[in-house]
Amino acid sequence: MASDPEHPSLSSLGKVGKYSGEIGGLEEPLINGGHGPKNYSVAAAILPFLFPALGGLLYGYDIGATSCATISVESATLSGISWYDLSSVEIGLITSGSLYGALIGSLLAFNVADFLGRRRELILAAVLYFVGALVTALAPDLPVMVIGRLVFGIGIGLAMHAAPMYIAETAPSKIRGRLISLKEFFIVLGMVGGYGFGSLLVDIVAGWRYMYGASTPLAVIMGIGMWWLPASPRWLLLRAIQGKGNMQELKETAICCLRRVRGPVFGDSAPEQVDEILAELSYVGEEKEATLSEMFKGKCLKALIIGAGLVLFQQITGQPSVLYYAASILQSAGFSAASDATRVSILLGLLKLIMTGAAVLVVDRLGRRPLLLGGVSGMVISLFLLGSYYLFLDNVPVVAVAALLLYVGCYQISFGPIGWLMISEIFPLRLRGRGLSIAVLVNFGANALVTFAFSPLKALLGAAILFYIFGAIAVLSLLFIFFVVGILLYSFIHVGRKPMLGGANGVVGERLDGVVGTTRRGCRRAVVDGVVMIVNVESGEGKGKLGSSGTLSTTQGLDEVGEAQNKVHREASLAGQVGGGRGKSALTL
Structure with a gap:
């Protein structure tokens, strides 16, 4: 398929050289990574990540601080x-x-986010963070305190929607995945900070006021930082192709913004990048606005079932209760002093921090479903342990601590990072923003319900029965992951089989965008921006100097597949140097 101005070539989409061995982008062409071995300044890339990530840090801080403030x-x-x-x-x-x-x-984000843009949405979130924290800290009575908590929470909903998109749309492709993962790391870092600061203030009169008030300086820094940062170049170009502004003016603004987020090393290549992004957005149908009805049809409905189901079970297996009430649980488990309970909560936060880093390192190697199944199995054990502690092991507080540590560790290698990672992968590009909004809505709705219900249910049923109920729900979530998620993901992947070189079978999607390669663990990885998710191609008897297996990872793409399939075949052949050996395909979900 020849390259032409209206249809970007495969190499432009992937933005790698034929034998470069470097991945050009994790999901879709946000800002491409070509134009030389280094097309960004590390110093310039830090701030477009740091200020949006403060939104996640403030969310995490609220979880930790509230655990102590109660x-x-x-x-x-x-x-x-x-x-x-x-x-x-x-x-x-x-x-x-x-x-x-x-x-x-989350409801506001669904309706106004595309109009406001990622930058202004984050500025608004920072303002709401500041006002909400101040009102809560100075509250003269309970109703005002609850109003302050509501205002702060609206900021959380906007920040959690806009921050990942702003980071993804401004980060260089070579470090985009790490930066998005670091955003999750910042949430956990905020939790540790909340637990730590809360433990220092829990024995001070009116310490809860200082706990909540401490987040106001960070909100100010976030707001000023986002005011200073440029708008997302991709959002500007999206407005341009949808006819929501002057094309030339928006292009020129996008070029300036792109130079700012990439630094002076980007040089004169910004106009070329902007033209390529415009062509790519037009080619994948971004000029059409997504409608709500599309979310409930075909592959989008399957993606919605997976995404909403994962974030629902993420919450109703008791995660909010363990985080928000960790100090209270530990206090009732034998740590009578408030400061002792909150200090053990810091231990939980540190474990969560470590396990977050571990999950980032192993998720691509081990696969999504294996980590989900293993982690949720550990959560089942820990929840039944907590129930048993309250029922007949109440004289051994170490059981409660061990169960909480096991729960937090297993959650953080399963539901914690992988639920949101899968959501970002399975929705088609044009509907990803709305899909993410619905997932955030389900997430916070279930989170609020479980958090609100935990205290009265604990008083009504007792802690033992309540944790047994959470354990039973965790068993149901295991069945959902094993059967429902497995079947739906298989239907995503099993769109069509095309023969790979050397006799190996590979699953190829209906539509393809481009193919790039990367070196990972001595293997060659082929990445196809198509409808299929992840497929392993093993070499059988073939021996390859680059390794025995490669991965095809696809999300969505274009109508023509001929030349793209040929390139997939060449990359798959490189993956294992199959030659004449017999190969096989295996799903790594």
């Missing part, structure tokens, strides 16, 4: 208020208030 606000001697004698429902309102706000923020 102890402080209920104390007759340390709360510093006359309305400290709160019911379990009122405590549930405090802890879940930010999550109900995030639910509202």
